Amino acid sequence: MHHIKTIEGQLNAKGLKIALVAARFNDFVVDRLIGGAVDYLTRHGLEKENLTLVRVPGAFELPLACQKLAQKGGYDGIVALGAVIRGSTPHFDYVCAEATKGIAHVSLAQGLSIGFGLLTTDNLEQAVERAGSKSGNKGAEAAAAMLETVQVLKQI
Ligand code: INI
Numbered sequence: 018m019h020h021i022k023t024i025e026g027q028l029n030a031k032g033l034k035i036a037l038v039a040a041r042f043n044d045f046v047v048d049r050l051i052g053g054a055v056d057y058l059t060r061h062g063l064e065k066e067n068l069t070l071v072r073v074p075g076a077f078e079l080p081l082a083c084q085k086l087a088q089k090g091g092y093d094g095i096v097a098l099g100a101v102i103r104g105s106t107p108h109f110d111y112v113c114a115e116a117t118k119g120i121a122h123v124s125l126a127q128g129l130s131i132g133f134g135l136l137t138t139d140n141l142e143q144a145v146e147r148a149g150s151k152s153g154n155k156g157a158e159a160a161a162a163m164l165e166t167v168q169v170l171k172q173i
Pocket of ligand 1: 040074077078099101108112
């Protein structure tokens with residue numbers, strides 16, 4: 018394993034231009050995901066002036082905003098952030114499926130790294146656990162995955 022040619026991404030965000038796309042729905046949780054992503058990226062060298070935050074109404078609207086940013090050009094990567102909580106909607110499965118498929122589709126079709134920071138949980142407690150309390154911060158994790166992927170794609 019140690020002697021084969023390996024391509025991997027460094028976790029350095031200096032000089033990159035990044036957009037966060039965040040849903041307003043479940044704002045209490047999503048604000049913490051935004052905080053986790055911003056904190057991760059700035060601690061890994063991203064200059065604040067190279068970071069743009071785009072707000073959309075809900076998780077369903079995340080893919081379209083990601084697509085528009087990708088088509089506009091100039092962004093090295095995107096982090097999509099939101100929280101779909103089962104308790105608050107009978108549409109839970111549809112919203113989750115469309116947001117997830119849509120983000121994956123945009124990422125592949127546009128050839129752009131999009132960190133997947135969408136929580137899909139049964140209740141608010143599980144969401145809060147994943148938004149900066151006992152189970153880490155999904156926003157920070159999605160930012161880390163986006164950054165690693167941006168850097169590895171540059172080298173392939
Ligand atoms: N959007 C979310 O981001 N999270 C949710 O939990 C949610 N619920 O529960 O319905 C939600 N719905 C809104 C949806 O994403 C769209 O904004 C809406 O249907 C208008 O297109």
